[in-house]
Amino acid sequence: MTTAASAPVDRIIDNDLPTAETTPRPLSVNIQALRRRFTPRPAEDAWPATTQPREQVLQRLLSQPFQVDSHTNGHQRLQSRSLTLILDWLETLPGQTWQQRWLASGCDGLGAAWQSRIAQWLDGGGERYPLAGKHSVLPPGMALLIGGDVLRPTMAWFLSQRLGRSLMPVLERARDPEGFALLRKMCATDPGISEANGRMALGRIGVMVAAKGGLVRDVTVGDCVELLDTQAAVQKLTGAGMVCFYRLLHTMGVFPTDAPPSIRMFRSAGQLTCDELVDRYRITCRPIRNLLVEYLRERQPAMDYSSLNHLAFLLAGRFWADLERHHPGIDSLHLPVEVADAWKQRQRFKTITLTENGTRRMVTAPRRNVGDLLTAVRGFYLDLAQWAVEDPARWAPWAVPCPIRAIELVVHSKEKRHRKSRMDTRTRERLPVLPVLVRHVDEHRKKATVLLQAVAAARPGDSVTVADQTLQRAVMIRSPSGKIFADDPTASTRRDLSQEEHEAFWTWAAVEVLRHTGIRIEELTELTHHSFVQYKLPTTGELVPLLQVVPSKTDAERLLLISPELADVLSAIITRIRLATGAVPLVAAYDKHEKIWNPPMPLLFQSRFGTENRPVTGATIRRLLKKALTATGLTDPDGQPLVFTPHDFRRMFITDAIMQGLPPHIAQVICGHRDINVTMGYKAVYPHEAIQAHRAFLDRRRATRPSEEYRTPTAQEWDAFLAHFEKRKVSLGTCGRAFGTPCIHEHACVRCSMLWPDPAQKPRLTEIRDNLIARIAEAEREGWLGEVEGLRISLAAAENKLAQLHPDPAQRSPIELGIPTVTTDH
Structure with missing residues (x-):
């Protein structure tokens, strides 16, 4: 048996996890309900503009506001010929309206190849005018037909080609000049929207207006969702600049008041129902599948979603799906002894794939959470037995002997002791080097700030020397994005100084807040501007600043005293994120554990992402910590780079607080633990504690013994002691x-x-x-x-x-x- 070695690897894949976890899954019931609530406008094939006769269409589109005086005669003649050519082609197709003829042509599904279809008709003798360069002639006429609401191609058709240069001027001039003018004004006054992102947002809004008809204010939330889905399918783009159009329309007041503040809410996973949680693992036996669903529904009211999801994973994935995979056709919870023993043996080990330097190899490693699995399965069997007494008609058929004996849980309880030992060792390794990390992130933040300010003050192309490093401010060819770039002559690379300063600040902020408060990572990301409260001491009347930690894991809020050092950090964070008006932006955060969107709140840990403010996630903080520790060069006893997790700061905070004399029951309240044993489990035992306790024992024992035994020796006794060693030579x-x-x-x-x-x-x-x-x-x-x-x-x-x-x-x-x-x- 090959076990996982301690050598560094690039990637680790657990091959024993249920395969259903990695397969794409449909949207949850909640997200589907949200989408049904905000549906897009339906596609039509008849409306007043598309039913107009040919002469009326030509007269309307070849006059103002579709034509302007600034156009030359040659451009107007080109538009007239292009428009006439496309109408001639459409007249050869079946349909009562121009839209019906367009759909009958099949060009809507061709994307950018629609011009080739018309060119084939022209080559077949249908050309009325001898025009050269047929493909270059068609776009101006198509822009007039779409801008005049004669044709409404689908969103996929618009996104598969570039028609914005000729279409957008027509839409802004003839369709909704007031709406597009207001949008352009909003883009110009919003410092977070660059010129490129603003142009892209206007183009997306123009696509929805052209594809669905109406004005800018007629765009619905469902239209935006349909555009986002089409955009992801056609262009494979889901970046920050791609969703800026939704924020503009939401700020403009186009949507109803109950519209989601972010379009990303329509694409999140959302909470799955009990049926969906079980169906992820493709259980074959329907009675067992239905039983697991009913069991989860019974447990759901007393559990949060994260715990419910984990319980479904253990029972449906690690337990029954594994049994069906190794024993096809199994349909009873009453497991034979050999089947149960074989399942327990399989769960003790896992086969993983290690990818190291491009080479993949299979290894077997012991599982560390077998006790949690056995506890969940035993609890499942015992719950069924108990419920069978209370409701026999429903649960009695499933009351069978449990394959997990109580003694097996006692045996696996040593896993907790081993885990405690590993965590104590981890804390003892990291607490002494914490000052090194704190000093590094603070110095790196200050250097990054000074460097950014120096380069920002220089002109493009000028060289700047700061702290023994010389950089040259980059000359940007494209439109400025607000970021500061510099070229490093020694490394021949271009550095994003704005991003470096951004990462350095939030790394420093995360380290300082975590080490001064000992809060969990999810509590850190949920801190808001409303978390600051004051308490007036009844004796002196002094106002004490407190930090309110919202309910998270234990669903109980608590208050922490803000030290002067923590106050400086929080003040720097607020100064950074505050707008010019003095307000902290409202940000909607997604709770990845509960799979729900929280309402917009003035989060402290937020930053600019593209065109909108987004929360700084726990994954980002972990990445920044890893990057900072790599830069320090700290290593563990095995010589590998030292790794800090956000929860390590919590353990170090509790250990240091109790070592400094804080009573454990006070530490329990500060950390939000329900049981003091959990708090003591976080505290690492140091060897010097045992030494001090032993010395105290010796002092107490000496106090009870005759004082003559500890008197100062006389000169004769000391000479006799030294003479003894002189007489030892033979x-x-x-x-x-x-x-x-x-x-x-x-x-x-x-x-x-x-x-x-x-x-x-x-x-x-x-x-x-x-x-x-x-x-x-x-x-x-x-x-x-x-x-x-x-x-x-x-x-x-x-x-x-x-x-x-x-x-x-x-x-x-x-x-x-x-x-x-x-x-x-x-």
Whole structure:
């Protein structure tokens, strides 16, 4: 079995996760309901402008406001010929209106190839006027027909080609001049909308006006959603500039008051129903599938969505879907012993794919959360048994013996102890180096700010030297986007100084707030301008600033004291995000755990993203922390780059607070824990705590013993102590007996285990050994058997002392361990 090594890898994929988790899933019921609530305007094939006869269409489109005096005669003749040519072609097609004839031609589905279809008709003899360059002649006439609301191609047709240069002037001049003028004014006065994004937003609004008819104020929320879906399908674009048009229309007051503040709400996953949560895993047995759905519905009122989703994953994915995958046709919760044991064994390990330097390999690693899975499955069986007593008609058929015994949960409880040990070790590794990280992010923020200000003050092309680095402000060919770029001559790269300063500031802000408050990452991202409250001390009347943490994991709010250092950080954040009017922008944030959109709030952790303000997400903070730690060069005991997670700051905050004397029950209130044992579980135990406790024990024990034992020794006693060590030198080496103890061998040093032989006395030891051998031979020859036994004991002791001086070379030679073989389980 190959286990996951500690070597750095590029990517890790868990192959044992249910495959349904990675397949695209439909929109949730809530998102579908929201889309049904805001439906797009239906496509029509008949309206007054498209039913007009040919002569009336030509007369209307070839006069003002479709034609302006600034157009040259040649341009007007081109428009007239193009318009006449397209109308001639449309007249050859079936239909009662011009729109019906356009749809019958099939050009709407051709996209940019619609001109080729008309060119084929022209080549077939249908051309009334001898025109060269047929493709260049057609767009002006098509722009007049669309701008005059004679034709309404679909949004996909508009997005598959470039017709804006000829169409937008017609729409703005003849269709809705007041509406488009107001939009242009809004784009010009909004500092967050660049020239390119504003032009793109106007083009998207023009597409909806041209495809659906009416004015700008007639555009609906459903039209915007349809455009966004079509845009993602045709152009594969979903960037920030692509959704700017919705914000403009929302600010303009086109939409109703209950319209979502962001169009991204229509594309989020949303909360899934219990049926959808179970159906992700494609369970074959319908009775079991229905049972799991009903069980989740019973548990749903007492659980948040994140916990419900995880429970569905454990029961439907890790439990029953795994059983169906290995035992096709299984249809009963009453599992045979061999089936249950095989499932437990499979869940103890997982097969993962490691991608390292472009090479993929399969390894097997133990699971760390087996206890959570067994607890969920056992709770499922026990709940069914309990509910069967309360409602037999509904639950009694499913009350069967549980395959998970209580003793198995006790065995797996050691996982929690191992987890506690790992977390304590992690905290002990990171708490001492926290000042290094804090100092680095602060210095990096200051350097990035100074560098940005210096380059921004320079003219394009000028060189600036700041902190021993020379940069040249980049000369931008395109329209300015508001960002400051600089070229680095030494690295031959272009740096986005605005982005560097942005990342440096929010890295510093996140580190400071996390380490001073110990709040969770989701609580950090939900801090708002309304989180600041004041408390008046009843004794002195002093106003104390407090930070209100909204309910998150435990659904209980709490108040934290704002220290002066934290106040400086929060003040810098508010100064950065505040508008020129002094207000903090309202931002709608998506809760990825609950899968819901929160109402617009003045979030503290927000930044400009494209054309709108968006919250700084937890994923962004994790990425910034990782980048900052890489720059510090800190490593863990294995030599790998040190990694900080936002939750590490919470553990370090609790550990440091309790070590500084904060009572644990006060730390529990500050951190928002329901159980004090959870708080103590966060606190890491340091070795010096045990040392201090042992010293305190020694002090208490000494206090109960006679004081004479701890008096200062006299001069005679001290001389006797020193003389003892002077008398430890003997002829064969050094005596190692303790102070004040007699010689137990009556100075027979060869036999004494306390003798440390001196290598320089080897000849003397050899002479003693040879003499003992000769004396033993003489005693045996003379029959002095009483001395033979004693001499042999002395001889063995002498040989032992010689062996201590020169151990057996075989014992000092290296041992060949061999090369281990590694097998891979696929």
